[in-house]
Amino acid sequence: MLPWKAIVHIPDGFLSTPVWATMDVAAAPAVAYIVRRAQRGFDDARVPLLGVMGAFVFAAQMINFPVGIGTTSHLVGGALLAYTLGPAAASVVMSAIIAIQALVFQDGGILAMGANLINMALVGVLAGYLPFYLWGGGRWHKWAIFAGGALSLMVSAVLALAELLISGVPMPASVLGVSLALFVVSALLEGAITLAVIQALETIQPGFVRKPETGRSFALGAIGLAAVLLAAVGVLVASTAPDGIEKLGLQVGIASHVRSLVTTPLTGYQAAFFQTGWLRKASGGLAGLALIYGACLLIGRAVARKRSA
Amino acid sequence: MMPPLIEVRGLRYCYEDGTRALNGVDFRLDRGETVALFGANGSGKTTFVLHLNGLLAGEGIVEVCGLPVNRQNIPEIRRKIGLVFQDSESQLFMPTVLEDVVFGPLNSGMSRQDAIERAQTALHTVGMSAAANKAPYHLSAGEKKRVAIAGILAMEPEILVLDEPTTSLDPPGQGALADLLVRLPQPKILATHDVPFARALCDRAVFFQGGVIAAEGPVEDIVTRFGWELALERSKLRR
Amino acid sequence: MHRRDPRAKIAALMVFLVVLATAHRALPVLGLALVLLLSAALIWARLPLFSALARAAIVLPFSLIFAAVCWLSGDPARGFSLLLKSYLSALAVLLVVSTTPFPALLRGLETIGAPRFLLMVVQFLYRYLFVISEEAQHMTIAAASRGATVRGVMAGARFRAAAGALAVLFARSYGRAEDIHRSMLARGFQGRFQPAAALRFRATDAVFMLFASLAPVLLRATVERAL
Numbered sequence: 001m002l003p004w005k006a007i008v009h010i011p012d013g014f015l016s017t018p019v020w021a022t023m024d025v026a027a028a029p030a031v032a033y034i035v036r037r038a039q040r041g042f043d044d045a046r047v048p049l050l051g052v053m054g055a056f057v058f059a060a061q062m063i064n065f066p067v068g069i070g071t072t073s074h075l076v077g078g079a080l081l082a083y084t085l086g087p088a089a090a091s092v093v094m095s096a097i098i099a100i101q102a103l104v105f106q107d108g109g110i111l112a113m114g115a116n117l118i119n120m121a122l123v124g125v126l127a128g129y130l131p132f133y134l135w136g137g138g139r140w141h142k143w144a145i146f147a148g149g150a151l152s153l154m155v156s157a158v159l160a161l162a163e164l165l166i167s168g169v170p171m172p173a174s175v176l177g178v179s180l181a182l183f184v185v186s187a188l189l190e191g192a193i194t195l196a197v198i199q200a201l202e203t204i205q206p207g208f209v210r211k212p213e214t215g216r217s218f219a220l221g222a223i224g225l226a227a228v229l230l231a232a233v234g235v236l237v238a239s240t241a242p243d244g245i246e247k248l249g250l251q252v253g254i255a256s257h258v259r260s261l262v263t264t265p266l267t268g269y270q271a272a273f274f275q276t277g278w279l280r281k282a283s284g285g286l287a288g289l290a291l292i293y294g295a296c297l298l299i300g301r302a303v304a305r306k307r308s309a
Numbered sequence: 310m311m312p313p314l315i316e317v318r319g320l321r322y323c324y325e326d327g328t329r330a331l332n333g334v335d336f337r338l339d340r341g342e343t344v345a346l347f348g349a350n351g352s353g354k355t356t357f358v359l360h361l362n363g364l365l366a367g368e369g370i371v372e373v374c375g376l377p378v379n380r381q382n383i384p385e386i387r388r389k390i391g392l393v394f395q396d397s398e399s400q401l402f403m404p405t406v407l408e409d410v411v412f413g414p415l416n417s418g419m420s421r422q423d424a425i426e427r428a429q430t431a432l433h434t435v436g437m438s439a440a441a442n443k444a445p446y447h448l449s450a451g452e453k454k455r456v457a458i459a460g461i462l463a464m465e466p467e468i469l470v471l472d473e474p475t476t477s478l479d480p481p482g483q484g485a486l487a488d489l490l491v492r493l494p495q496p497k498i499l500a501t502h503d504v505p506f507a508r509a510l511c512d513r514a515v516f517f518q519g520g521v522i523a524a525e526g527p528v529e530d531i532v533t534r535f536g537w538e539l540a541l542e543r544s545k546l547r548r
Numbered sequence: 549m550h551r552r553d554p555r556a557k558i559a560a561l562m563v564f565l566v567v568l569a570t571a572h573r574a575l576p577v578l579g580l581a582l583v584l585l586l587s588a589a590l591i592w593a594r595l596p597l598f599s600a601l602a603r604a605a606i607v608l609p610f611s612l613i614f615a616a617v618c619w620l621s622g623d624p625a626r627g628f629s630l631l632l633k634s635y636l637s638a639l640a641v642l643l644v645v646s647t648t649p650f651p652a653l654l655r656g657l658e659t660i661g662a663p664r665f666l667l668m669v670v671q672f673l674y675r676y677l678f679v680i681s682e683e684a685q686h687m688t689i690a691a692a693s694r695g696a697t698v699r700g701v702m703a704g705a706r707f708r709a710a711a712g713a714l715a716v717l718f719a720r721s722y723g724r725a726e727d728i729h730r731s732m733l734a735r736g737f738q739g740r741f742q743p744a745a746a747l748r749f750r751a752t753d754a755v756f757m758l759f760a761s762l763a764p765v766l767l768r769a770t771v772e773r774a775l
Contacts, residue, residue, distance in 0.1 A: 044668060412742075
């Protein structure tokens with residue numbers, strides 16, 4: 001069984017001090033805000049629902065989805081939660097899940113929790129909800145759900161990768177390419193599984209799935225989404241650029257004696273890495289191949305469904 | 310004649326999808342009584358029970374200890390009526406037994422110290438004092454049911470309502486529960502399929518059918534009239 | 549150690565983790581020293597030492613992959629650092645969580661500023677984690693005993709069956725949440741949970757916190773000075 005779901009829970013010890021510290025500082029007010037939003041109008045009445053649905057997500061990871069060639073995958077759940085409970089509540093549930101995974105299962109670090117929360121509970125859920133919010137109400141309903149599921153995973157994974165790269169974890173072009181390809185396939189699977197579950201839910205009880213408004217401007221939505229995607233990819237690409245970190249260091253103004261606490265990531269690595277241009281092309285090519293493979297899978301499935309219907 | 314503890318007249322209730330669950334139910338509970346609610350699954354027993362403490366609101370009159378069930382009276386009524394649900398796992402939602410049993414008293418505005426005392430008394434009554442710091446997940450079905458009852462007793466209710474209390478209890482568990490209930494002084498309503506259990510504990514029974522109470526009377530009469538007890542014999546089974 | 553105030557343990561844990569995270573010199577020796585420190589704490593807390601050491605190793609498969617990449621990229625030191633730090637962090641967390649009842653741990657986190665609402669969600673998640681996992685397990689066993697005999701059924705049909713199973717589990721969980729809420733209302737819930745038991749910070753807790761926080765700091769200072 002191949003590990004399709006690339007683990008994005010970063011343990012302690014992987015991120016450099018500026019990275020994990022910055023993420024912790026950024027995550028605290030963000031989580032506080034999203035908690036207040038989720039509570040709005042309900043006080044504590046929704047606590048049981050959010051807690052139980054968090055337990056559901058854990059349990060759901062036991063149910064295996066066959067994805068061909070003897071491999072299976074499982075649901076990660078951020079997008080599904082957003083489409084049923086709303087984005088703020090979904091973020092709170094994902095935060096609770098991350099906390100439990102770190103504390104009870106030692107899956108994910110404590111100092112790294114800020115980064116994990118931002119990647120999965122905050123930005124990941126938001127990226128998953130955006131397509132649904134923009135296009136979930138119209139003809140593109142199914143595609144919006146699929147895209148949201150895929151995006152939530154993709155953005156979380158890319159952000160995690162970027163944080164690791166900025167921290168100086170070495171990633172030769174081949175490893176980076178394979179990671180990205182894995183992420184793309186996992187993301188497409190998450191999209192497919194999320195869509196399948198939402199459709200099954202709509203059959204059992206349509207009330208479970210939220211109804212976004214119809215008639216949103218397609219162009220505006222496309223621009224917004226492109227911006228999110230470009231930002232995520234941009235962070236990733238920038239983090240692989242050798243001079244990027246130095247620039248970042250100067251801009252943030254880290255004093256030199258503080259810097260000695262942190263390994264300067266790339267001194268001594270430049271020889272081992274290929275030039276940035278090659279790196280970008282290589283990973284881009286692999287990602288493209290993965291996308292084509294994924295598209296073929298989906299088209300094949302859609303055709304097969306029509307035939308059997 | 311003393312005023313009834315519970316009086317229901319003409320209770321009607323429809324689900325969201327339009328199906329009529331209750332179609333004019335009249336019911337009365339007097340002091341010192343223990344009443345059985347019989348009826349097929351889906352006949353409205355649980356729906357009826359949820360109206361008694363205002364968890365559901367239908368049309369008609371529902372009065373508890375003389376108080377009509379409305380928004381103003383609900384906090385008081387929920388103290389008077391102790392409702393034990395069918396699923397104990399969902400009723401014991403706190404991390405430990407003690408935390409769960411103090412939940413009710415704390416909501417009544419008691420201090421933590423007083424609430425703990427009440428809880429300990431209640432746990433003693435049901436024989437679960439030793440389990441105070443255990444997690445509910447690790448208790449057996451019978452133990453969970455007893456803790457659930459303790460959680461209700463800690464609120465010092467005047468009426469006990471139990472929905473299918475013998476669900477998932479083995480025969481010894483059923484016996485222990487019956488022993489406990491008979492010792493509790495409060496009047497009780499037991500919605501149940503378990504005829505021997507009802508026979509042992511209840512003075513009278515009502516039969517739910519088609520959203521109304523089709524009949525009421527002594528337990529034995531109702532059971533006989535509606536054939537509500539199966540005497541299964543292998544030789545008599547239709548093949 | 550089990551009876552120490554959770555806040556003291558949390559504080560000591562944070563000091564340990566930061567000392568570990570910011571360490572870059574003499575890692576093998578420091579790592580050994582910290583393992584011994586944690587092992588001593590485990591023994592003092594009367595926890596089974598070897599199963600704790602083994603349980604913390606759960607992080608290693610993930611770290612090993614990255615460590616291998618580091619080694620192949622010409623930086624074995626970083627690879628070793630990844631392995632060591634992720635393992636020690638997991639062991640330290642395991643120690644704290646195994647010596648603190650979960651509700652007390654959450655209460656400790658609340659007093660240091662974690663949002664109460666979020667902690668209540670965590671509490672309920674923990675309460676029903678195994679309940680719902682068991683339900684899911686029953687569903688997979690039931691499905692397997694049906695599907696196992698049907699070889700050659702299209703992956704698409706099994707895919708949709710799995711989605712259906714998930715939807716059913718979702719609906720059941722949602723229903724359970726409604727049952728819980730009704731149960732809360734029936735016992736007088738009026739919108740807010742009452743505060744949980746207060747924690748009392750005693751002199752013994754302060755002493756413990758002092759020594760437990762100083763230990764990793766002193767160990768690191770000593771190791772770095774000596775080497």
